[in-house]
Amino acid sequence: MDTIKTQQVTFKVFRFNEETDYLPYYNTYVLDVTHEEVVLDILNRIKWDHDGSLSYRRSCRHGICGVCAIKANGKGILACKTRLFDLVETFGNEITIEPLSTKRAIKDLIIDKKDFWDKHAQVKPYLVSDIEEHPEQEHLVSPHDAEKLLEADYCIQCGACHYSCPALAVNEEYIGPAAFAAAYRFSADVRDDASIERLHIVNEEAQGVWDCVKCMECAQVCPKEVNPIEKITKLHNMVFEAGIAKDNVATRHAVGFAHSIAKHGLLDEGELVRYSEGNIGVLKHVPVAMKMFAKGKIVLPWNMPKADKLDEIKKLIKSSSTVKF
Amino acid sequence: MEKLKYALFTGCTAKESTPEQMMSTLAVANKLGIELVELTEASCCGASHLQDYDDFLSLVLNARNIAYAEKHGLTMVTICNTCQLNTAMTKHRLDHNAELKTKVNEKLAEVGLEYKGTSQITHFLYAIIDDFGLDKIKEMVVKPLSQFNIAPFYGCHNIRPSELQNETHKNPENPYMPTSLDDLIIACGGVNVNYEEKNKCCGFHAELQAPRTAAVLTGNAVAGAMDANADWMVTPCPLCHLKLDTQTHHASVAIGREVSLPVLHMQQMVGLALGCTPDELGLKHHVTKVNFI
């Protein structure tokens, strides 16, 4: 039999009761933990042995239901899937346990996830299809078509990505990584008829995919390897492919790279800003641009460097482009 | 030790808005005796935006850049986090998908090139740490930065997604507790400052599309470093540098608090410790004045 390894860990656990507390506080517990224990085991031990009032969500205990997501030292985790020893290896022997969002805490580690579900609902996370009530045969989905969903189908709606997303933390309108992954999942489904409708939703300014800061937090944190940012890139692509990209600063910013590379091989930074913002919008950047110019940070158009073998780059852009704007 | 030699993918900012990044890269490489062969044929990597418009085109262009490094038989070294992510991501996708690789190579064949997958891709920060070695840097330090509290700012695209990033690192970097830049600060004799935003996003990539989001993230980062008593910040990414160095006015307005700190490129910090002059390191090219030299 394997010997059981143990070590002492200090847990600082977030406590807050919306009904009675004005401010949250932290309780500290020092426990011996074994190499087999996951965070949920510790929460259970605290609740059963120390303080029966500690509240948290748990159900499947198998990384399937998604309700036990919390943060440990700021990292979004499934409590039932994360071994203590792994956390200690990363963060050392003091572990701070908090809800996914301290702002949305109702009781201890339990949060009000309404914003998460609202964002989901916004993208119509279900198949929209005119089906015959008595079909003569099944509607088969070929393996090839099923593969198009990528990992988007693995999402267990735990919210770890949603509450780690910095774009969402600043801009409440932003739809967020989990709901985008769902939007992709259903829009990529061959049986679905609402793809264009969904693409319009994710293409809106402020709420849509364009507000993503590309921090890769969602890809990093997801316990199911859904890789939401990859699905967000797909949605960008689908917006262009469907021909519904609006002519605005965000779309021009993406397209501007292709223009610039075709001309210089490199990115013409100044021209990208001008092209994206338009001749009037660009004016708001003038004060910073002047300061940058004074420090030798702006290359004037006639001094714009070019990549060697530019003819190769031009040729490849011609032959390899797959979309038009 | 055998002389280290890499194919340098400069990226675009080194040629335009951050000339000091190019200068300090060359100055440090020179001090360390690292040979850099510049890939003058390379195109822009698309900076994580071209792929939103045309994913396949982005793959072809990045594969072309890597093919040039392969022609030299060298590891490609990048000096921009986003170049690193885009290029390494291209390599990963092509190396794991034969069908995609064939399609990309059909295009590259039109210009007489082939992507083989024989070159590794690493950021200069990790080349210094993994290949050159921090102990050797320590030995070479002539002006230890011991009087400074230095706040490391890692930049998203060097640390996430870690599965991809760690394919090339000798010591895995944990994106929730990164250490490489801290270790480099310590090797240069400086005091590394710990603060919550060190591994967070500066907002650069949404600056035009979502200016408020971008400004708040920049503001939070600089404020975090200031509250931790940093004298200055250091970053391996020129895009983070641009954001933290040139956008502090917008950032201050967005978070309702005056924030500003000098920000050095990782290469400039190493250069200072190794005794390079401020001119060699291009310190005068900063918008937020480097006031401590």
Ligand code: SF4
């Ligand atoms: S990559 Fe985009 S969606 Fe994902 S966490 Fe960052 S900002 Fe949010």
Ligand code: SF4
């Ligand atoms: S994408 Fe991943 S992290 Fe986000 S809600 Fe789904 S399972 Fe959780």
Ligand code: SF4
């Ligand atoms: S990320 Fe920036 S610096 Fe790197 S190649 Fe692309 S545009 Fe140029």
Ligand code: FES
């Ligand atoms: S309890 Fe269901 S995922 Fe953790």
